[in-house]
Amino acid sequence: xxxxxxxxxxxxxxxxxxxxxxxxxxxxxxxxxxxxxxxxxxxxxxxxxxxxxxxxxxxxxxxxxxxxxxxxxxxxxxxxxxxxxxxxxxxxxxxxxxxxxxxxxxxxxxxxxxxxxxxxxxxxxxxxxxxxxxxxxxxxxxxxxxxxxxxxxxxx
Amino acid sequence: xxxxxxxxxxxxxxxxxxxxxxxxxxxxxxxxxxxxxxxxxxxxxxxxxxxxxxxxxxxxxxxxxxxxxxxxxxxxxxxxxxxxxxxxxxxxxxxxxxxxxxxxxxxxxxxxxxxxxxxxxxxxxxxxxxxxxxxxxxxxxxxxxxxxxxxxxxxxxxxxxxxxxxxxxxxxxxxxxxxxxxxxxxxxxxxxxxxxxxxxxxxxxxxxxxxxxxxxxxxxxxxxxxxxxxxxxxxxxxxxxxxxxxxxxxxxxxxxxxxxxxxxxxxxxxxxxxxxxxxxxxxxxxxxxxxxxxxxxxxxxxxxxxxxxxxxxxxxxxxxxxxxxxxxxxxxxxxxxxxxxxxxxxxxxxxxxxxxxxxxxxxxxxxxxxxxxxxxxxxxxxxxxxxxxxxxxxxxxxxxxxxxxxxxxxxxxxxxxxxxxxxxxxxxxxxxxxxxxxxxxxxxxxxxxxxxxxxxxxxxxxxxxxxxxxxxxxxxxxxxxxxxxxxxxxxxxxxxxxxxxxxxxxxxxxxxxxxxxxxxxxxxxxx
Numbered sequence: 001x002x003x004x005x006x007x008x009x010x011x012x013x014x015x016x017x018x019x020x021x022x023x024x025x026x027x028x029x030x031x032x033x034x035x036x037x038x039x040x041x042x043x044x045x046x047x048x049x050x051x052x053x054x055x056x057x058x059x060x061x062x063x064x065x066x067x068x069x070x071x072x073x074x075x076x077x078x079x080x081x082x083x084x085x086x087x088x089x090x091x092x093x094x095x096x097x098x099x100x101x102x103x104x105x106x107x108x109x110x111x112x113x114x115x116x117x118x119x120x121x122x123x124x125x126x127x128x129x130x131x132x133x134x135x136x137x138x139x140x141x142x143x144x145x146x147x148x149x150x151x152x153x154x155x156x
Numbered sequence: 157x158x159x160x161x162x163x164x165x166x167x168x169x170x171x172x173x174x175x176x177x178x179x180x181x182x183x184x185x186x187x188x189x190x191x192x193x194x195x196x197x198x199x200x201x202x203x204x205x206x207x208x209x210x211x212x213x214x215x216x217x218x219x220x221x222x223x224x225x226x227x228x229x230x231x232x233x234x235x236x237x238x239x240x241x242x243x244x245x246x247x248x249x250x251x252x253x254x255x256x257x258x259x260x261x262x263x264x265x266x267x268x269x270x271x272x273x274x275x276x277x278x279x280x281x282x283x284x285x286x287x288x289x290x291x292x293x294x295x296x297x298x299x300x301x302x303x304x305x306x307x308x309x310x311x312x313x314x315x316x317x318x319x320x321x322x323x324x325x326x327x328x329x330x331x332x333x334x335x336x337x338x339x340x341x342x343x344x345x346x347x348x349x350x351x352x353x354x355x356x357x358x359x360x361x362x363x364x365x366x367x368x369x370x371x372x373x374x375x376x377x378x379x380x381x382x383x384x385x386x387x388x389x390x391x392x393x394x395x396x397x398x399x400x401x402x403x404x405x406x407x408x409x410x411x412x413x414x415x416x417x418x419x420x421x422x423x424x425x426x427x428x429x430x431x432x433x434x435x436x437x438x439x440x441x442x443x444x445x446x447x448x449x450x451x452x453x454x455x456x457x458x459x460x461x462x463x464x465x466x467x468x469x470x471x472x473x474x475x476x477x478x479x480x481x482x483x484x485x486x487x488x489x490x491x492x493x494x495x496x497x498x499x500x501x502x503x504x505x506x507x508x509x510x511x512x513x514x515x516x517x518x519x520x521x522x523x524x525x526x527x528x529x530x531x532x533x534x535x536x537x538x539x540x541x542x543x544x545x546x547x548x549x550x551x552x553x554x555x556x557x558x559x560x561x562x563x564x565x566x567x568x569x570x571x572x573x574x575x576x577x578x579x580x581x582x583x584x585x586x587x588x589x590x591x592x593x594x595x596x597x598x599x600x601x602x603x604x605x606x607x608x609x610x611x612x613x614x615x616x617x618x619x620x621x622x623x624x625x626x627x628x629x630x631x632x633x634x635x636x637x638x639x640x641x642x643x644x645x646x647x648x649x650x651x652x653x654x655x656x657x658x659x660x661x662x663x664x665x666x667x668x669x670x671x672x673x674x675x676x677x678x679x680x681x682x683x
Contacts, residue, residue, distance in 0.1 A: 034469035035528030037555055037562055038606050041614045041638035043631060048623055049613030049641035051569060056622045065625065069543075084542060086621070089634045106512055107541040108500065124500060124541070125512025143560065144499065144635055145618075147542055 057086050064093035064138065069149075078153050085148040087111060087140040095137045100154040104128045109146035112139040122146065182230040182661035182668070185282035185348035186523060186583070190465040191404040193525035193585040195662040200681040202588035204609045207602055209682035210646050210667065214252035216676040218245065224670035225274045225346065226296075227583075227658030231285040234317065235661075235678075236294045237670055238279025242267035244296060244313075245676075246320060249666070252678060256320030258313070268299035268308025268343070270332050272364035274657070274672070275345035275400070282348040282402070282658070284356075285317060288378060292317040295351065297344035297358050299332075300325070307332040310344035312356060312376060324381035329374045330360045342369045348402040350409070353437045354378050355387070357409055361398025365456070367419025371397035371429070373411055373440060389440035395419050397429030401462030401523075406488060408443060409435040410474050412459030416451060423451040430454060432463055432476055432486060444491025446484060448506045449515045460521035461533070461583075468529045470494075470557035475524065480515040481536020481544055483524075485556055498540050499560050499635070513541060519548055525586040529557045530565055530605070532591055534581045537567070538618040538636065546619065549579045551593065551603070553642075561633055564617045566640040570601050571647050583659040590645070594656025594669050600679065602646040611640035650677050 057065035070082035115136035140146035186193045200206035222240020235247040242265025246255040267278045281297035299308030310330030314323040330342035347359035355375045362369035371391030375384040391397025396416030404410040416429030434443040457480035466473045477483040485494040496503040524533025531554045553565035572579045582594035589605035616626035618636045630637025654673020661668040667679040
């Protein structure tokens with residue numbers, strides 16, 4: 001196999017460079033340039049940013065994070081709580097139950113919901129309900145986290 | 157394409173790229189026809205040790221209360237900027253003194269009678285500097301009550317950059333015929349003219365959704381302002397798809413469009429709304445279209461930020477974001493979607509009813525800045541589906557060529573004096589890795605890419621996930637991982653600015669930025 005540019009190819013490459021110089025400006029930008037990725041954080045990274053989330057998740061079970069995003073009084077005898085659940089990408093969360101009946105809506109990711117010996121596939125936008133105190137498990141599939149908004153109806 | 161045709165096309169394009177190309181100035185909105193917001197030339201602004209001395213040298217106060225919603229362009233010692241009061245000013249870049257204004261004193265201000273948001277009062281279109289027959293010229297869009305129904309039809313104006321004398325005024329490009337539902341009330345508004353291919357291209361839309369107008373792109377001859385009848389782009393068969401952003405160009409024209417649902421009972425038969433499009437530079441024909449949000453989910457997530465055309469190590473990409481917080485990268489040659497951010501099933505098939513995503517009138521409206529393989533913008537990020545508004549005060553730097561789990565280069569919550577829901581960022585600009593951004597609270601904030609300045613630390617790419625858990629997830633290869641929190645090199649309060657809607661123009665060692673309170677600021681660094 002021959003390597004190198006033919007005269008026509010060379011001319012094309014030269015003119016392409018000239019074009020890019022003319023269009024985007026400047027000699028040091030005459031060719032597309034890679035911007036190297038930044039080094040990754042160390043495994044034991046100690047340099048922590050002063051940024052603090054206003055309402056961070058906390059780990060409530062293995063591979064399962066949770067945070068409350070909204071609480072209000074509901075109809076008589078009921079309080080309403082919106083709780084976000086975050087399942088670690090590619091992991092099965094340890095089983096958990098909730099203190100009230102809830103409707104889950106998948107906000108992000110895909111995975112599986114299992115309760116009472118039955119399973120259901122979850123994708124973004126799908127919803128499922130769970131009874132008060134019933135144990136369930138969540139599994140995240142793929143590279144992204146499974147994020148669910150649980151709308152709980154809590155007895156007061 | 158055959159080699160000879162390729163060569164010919166390159167020659168034509170090189171010839172047509174004109175003055176905007178290699179400029180140490182800032183001759184156009186987002187600096188150049190690619191709309192990168194990138195100043196290539198190094199200066200003290202790109203020196204992290206020098207930029208910390210940035211300070212105000214002069215301010216210019218425009219009369220009237222409408223403020224600056226256009227951004228300054230700077231060329232050969234002059235600053236050109238239009239104000240909501242209907243006048244375009246040429247200022248001495250050294251002193252801020254007015255060299256000329258257009259219309260001259262006593263002339264009819266270029267304002268509209270059909271007003272709603274700040275795009276519609278006077279001149280919101282950032283100017284472009286070019287050459288017309290050897291004369292340096294300033295081109296901008298504005299309403300003009302002297303034509304049609306005298307309500308403020310939109311025209312392009314070309315002025316002599318030295319004197320402010322009118323070279324040409326285009327025919328009516330956007331029509332205002334009245335206040336009724338079926339009247340025209342089109343506007344040029346924020347769209348900044350693109351000089352390319354011997355023509356000037358401008359977007360036409362509506363800025364108040366009352367109801368929306370049919371989006372168009374119009375091309376006029378650079379030489380004389382005459383409309384080119386060979387070029388035609390219309391977004392829909394009824395109304396919608398307004399082009400209220402600024403066209404970009406490389407080989408062809410790249411535009412983004414607004415919503416279609418507002419004002420249409422059913423989807424128009426032809427619907428190029430909510431799209432990122434490549435248009436043939438000569439005809440306006442659509443080469444490809446990326447329309448991830450279908451009509452059924454159209455709750456007004458305009459592509460409010462025009463596209464940036466990025467010449468990257470992984471090819472040439474058109475990158476932008478919609479108001480709904482999602483960013484998209486499309487290969488310019490093919491229209492193939494390289495990535496959507498945040499990622500999900502929608503990257504391959506678009507969004508669909510019942511997928512749980514929301515596409516509304518949220519506030520990710522400002523164009524991003526491109527630097528090599530890095531795109532810096534205000535986008536929804538990994539909280540787009542869970543806490544959409546959280547990203548309004550945050551800049552994401554995205555590695556456009558990286559694998560998905562390295563997409564986020566860094567994250568910065570830009571300092572706010574008081575924070576709050578209505579804290580917003582203007583369009584960022586960049587100079588060799590140093591990012592400049594104005595805030596709605598009147599600050600200019602300078603941020604250093606961590607390749608140049610050590611970050612203040614690491615934080616999680618999903619801001620709601622605590623550090624320790626994020627560290628574990630990152631080690632598993634997740635998109636949720638630790639990323640640098642870059643250093644703020646300068647946070648300077650610009651008194652009386654009223655906040656910033658427009659971009660900082662980076663010229664030599666100077667920054668020019670204009671506020672909605674009606675002031676232009678020039679800042680410089682110490683020698």
